[in-house]
Amino acid sequence: MALPNPSADVLTPGSVQDKRGARRPRRWSLNSAAPYLLLAPSLLFLAVFFAWPMVQALILSVQTPEGEFTTQYLQRMVSDVNFSDAIRNTLLLIITVIPIQFVLAVIMGLALQAKPKSASFFLYLWTIPLGVSDLAAGIVWLAIFGDRGFLNSVLTGLGLMNTPFAWLSYEHPLSLLAAVVIAEVWRATSIVMVIVVAGLQLIPPDYTEAAEVFGATTWQRLWHVTLPMLRPSLQVALILRTILAFQVFAVVVALAGTRMPVLASEAYNWYGGNHNPNVAAAYALLILIFSLVTTGLYLRALRTRDEELGQ
Amino acid sequence: MRPRVTRLATVTLVLLALVLVAAACGGGAATSSAPSAPAAAPTTAAQAPAAQAPAAAQPTTAAKAAAPAAQSGPILFHSSQFTPVAEREKMQNVILKDFPGKVDYEPQDPGPFVDIAEAQAKAGKMQIGVIGGLHGDFPVFIKDGVLDDVTPLMTKLQDRKFPATFVELGKMGTKDKQYYIPWAQATYIMVANKKALQYLPQGANVDSLTYDQLKAWGANIQKATGERKLGFPAGPKGLMHRFTQGFLYPSYTGQPVTNFKSPEAVKMWTDFKDLWQYVNPASTNYDFMQEPLRSGEVWIAFDHVARLIDALKDKPDDYVTFPAPSGPKGLGHMPVVLGLGLPKNGPDRAAAEQLIDYMTQPKTQIAVARELGFYPVVDAPLPTDMPAGVKLEADAVAKQSNAKNAIQSLLPVGLGAKGGEWNKVYQDTLTRIVLKGEDPAKVLDEQAKIAQQILDDTKAPCWAPDPVSDGPCKIK
Numbered sequence: 001m002a003l004p005n006p007s008a009d010v011l012t013p014g015s016v017q018d019k020r021g022a023r024r025p026r027r028w029s030l031n032s033a034a035p036y037l038l039l040a041p042s043l044l045f046l047a048v049f050f051a052w053p054m055v056q057a058l059i060l061s062v063q064t065p066e067g068e069f070t071t072q073y074l075q076r077m078v079s080d081v082n083f084s085d086a087i088r089n090t091l092l093l094i095i096t097v098i099p100i101q102f103v104l105a106v107i108m109g110l111a112l113q114a115k116p117k118s119a120s121f122f123l124y125l126w127t128i129p130l131g132v133s134d135l136a137a138g139i140v141w142l143a144i145f146g147d148r149g150f151l152n153s154v155l156t157g158l159g160l161m162n163t164p165f166a167w168l169s170y171e172h173p174l175s176l177l178a179a180v181v182i183a184e185v186w187r188a189t190s191i192v193m194v195i196v197v198a199g200l201q202l203i204p205p206d207y208t209e210a211a212e213v214f215g216a217t218t219w220q221r222l223w224h225v226t227l228p229m230l231r232p233s234l235q236v237a238l239i240l241r242t243i244l245a246f247q248v249f250a251v252v253v254a255l256a257g258t259r260m261p262v263l264a265s266e267a268y269n270w271y272g273g274n275h276n277p278n279v280a281a282a283y284a285l286l287i288l289i290f291s292l293v294t295t296g297l298y299l300r301a302l303r304t305r306d307e308e309l310g311q
Numbered sequence: 312m313r314p315r316v317t318r319l320a321t322v323t324l325v326l327l328a329l330v331l332v333a334a335a336c337g338g339g340a341a342t343s344s345a346p347s348a349p350a351a352a353p354t355t356a357a358q359a360p361a362a363q364a365p366a367a368a369q370p371t372t373a374a375k376a377a378a379p380a381a382q383s384g385p386i387l388f389h390s391s392q393f394t395p396v397a398e399r400e401k402m403q404n405v406i407l408k409d410f411p412g413k414v415d416y417e418p419q420d421p422g423p424f425v426d427i428a429e430a431q432a433k434a435g436k437m438q439i440g441v442i443g444g445l446h447g448d449f450p451v452f453i454k455d456g457v458l459d460d461v462t463p464l465m466t467k468l469q470d471r472k473f474p475a476t477f478v479e480l481g482k483m484g485t486k487d488k489q490y491y492i493p494w495a496q497a498t499y500i501m502v503a504n505k506k507a508l509q510y511l512p513q514g515a516n517v518d519s520l521t522y523d524q525l526k527a528w529g530a531n532i533q534k535a536t537g538e539r540k541l542g543f544p545a546g547p548k549g550l551m552h553r554f555t556q557g558f559l560y561p562s563y564t565g566q567p568v569t570n571f572k573s574p575e576a577v578k579m580w581t582d583f584k585d586l587w588q589y590v591n592p593a594s595t596n597y598d599f600m601q602e603p604l605r606s607g608e609v610w611i612a613f614d615h616v617a618r619l620i621d622a623l624k625d626k627p628d629d630y631v632t633f634p635a636p637s638g639p640k641g642l643g644h645m646p647v648v649l650g651l652g653l654p655k656n657g658p659d660r661a662a663a664e665q666l667i668d669y670m671t672q673p674k675t676q677i678a679v680a681r682e683l684g685f686y687p688v689v690d691a692p693l694p695t696d697m698p699a700g701v702k703l704e705a706d707a708v709a710k711q712s713n714a715k716n717a718i719q720s721l722l723p724v725g726l727g728a729k730g731g732e733w734n735k736v737y738q739d740t741l742t743r744i745v746l747k748g749e750d751p752a753k754v755l756d757e758q759a760k761i762a763q764q765i766l767d768d769t770k771a772p773c774w775a776p777d778p779v780s781d782g783p784c785k786i787k
Binding site (some may be wrong): 168169171253257258276 | 706734742
């Protein structure tokens, strides 16, 4: 990541030339080492709690307790009855949930950008799910979609149904998927929205004003000015959301139990219930690979050149 | 200058967002470690993985291990039982209340339960005072030399009058060594709402039902009410695999492990799939059958006694209890025996022995029956003021084990940490044949390979009712 030169900002323009010679002996002064010192704790944290466990997981998934290389755990994972379902369900959730979330988040962001009277109220309201743990969110939605949940009570109360409908039954995979999608959209749209709002606020009004002067319609301004300027924010949001979507777990488990295996729930089941950390590690590895590949694809596909930002 | 400021601000904001997300993820991960919370309502688990994730469970023990002077501290009661919060609290605050010393009751999921004890033994720092678990939990500890012989303590406790079969089980196949003192017993039974009785098929008696009659019963109810009122605990934390392992399989095949993919097993699965059409489809959500029984969603249910007790205590007059149905080979049923063992080099042996003495006193045994639905293993007649629900269960348990055609089927023995994968074999078989409609013979063939692999890996000999084998148990 390109970090701004930390000492450049403290120099006053014009003095750069004279100070350059004087700066050299101070290379290892506290001031110039500061950024690295400040970064060190987080790097150490990442190394100890992310990089090292990742390496360990990799080893765990291909090594027998005796220390020999093996593919038996990967084979066990692939041949398992839930494997293809887990991949299918995870991908299905990603391709349904993420587009909905982005459309909603952009709409919400634009609505806030228009500065309606109660903008800050809505901003707070829409970010509430951000503060709710995913399991709690799952349980809330379980109370809605359960056989004796609020939805069934309302529908039967209004006389639209005679008997409660089992939304979450294995016999109705579509309504089960829809319930999980709705819960996921509710839970995780706000994080996208926060990033979009931040991105929108960074777009200098000059551009939109200029477009307006040239007679661009609202739609044209959105399509040709706002969205391209928003691309870096969308990229970050997309990467975050996709990585998180590969790890989707608590909401699915709360709503669907064992009827809708996803990658993360399988990893959990293999570790916890089946007590086989090796196969669990194989799943973790798979999630990691998926996340890396999609992140790489996003970075390539959504590359933003500086000129496009007018810089 | 403006674009530069914008870019800096973007980077800062994005970083800020990342930190926020990371924080959110951290929180999420911590809470998501309890996926069963919605289902694991206020109640009981016999040996299901509990709500806490292993990751969440370990720190507590780690903290404990780090505590110095374990000798003077409380006795650590390490257990695979009573893991749900409500049960754990009853154990700690009711059952152990009158013990003269201080005890820390620490229930664990099956995985960490084994790992923690083994790790402490390996490190030579045994902090555990007493190990409590299922009969099937013990072989792995014996194999790895974690447990001490408790014969001297058994001699001291002779006045408790443990049933000879349980004492024999506690020897774990050895002649002169006792590895655990029997602690409590339980099993699985059937419960029906009295409303269902009018639909019993002609000539059927609830106390000696066959699986065919159970199916006809469910069919009659569906015809009359339009609803599927049979229920099984096939939820994420339910004990459905115990039903297939210890009830269905022995009833149809006589030798549940060796005949895993026999023609009898194929017939059994075909029959059971047929029966499933009268089973409430929400069964795949049920972890504890007392919940749907109470709500009336289900009228006829099978489950562990500890997972039925709340419904029976609540409205004992609404229900009848009865033994599981019989199949062509007899009435397969699975008694659950819990035992208490002592680890080698535990911190305070005298206190630990005193704790086992306390746990096996008739008064404590009756308290466990009253609070947790596990029945005495000592000569302790249930007092007359026992809740009616407990009596209902005790009746069915007695009828089931005394049935003329009873086939006693032990919980898996000697599989150690692979017990979870063993259960998965049965869960997956049910999912594939009954829920997904795959061909029984083909599924059994494939699942038998996985099951055989587990038996080979653990070198577990066959356990009752399969005839004892010399080497690892072999599926025919």
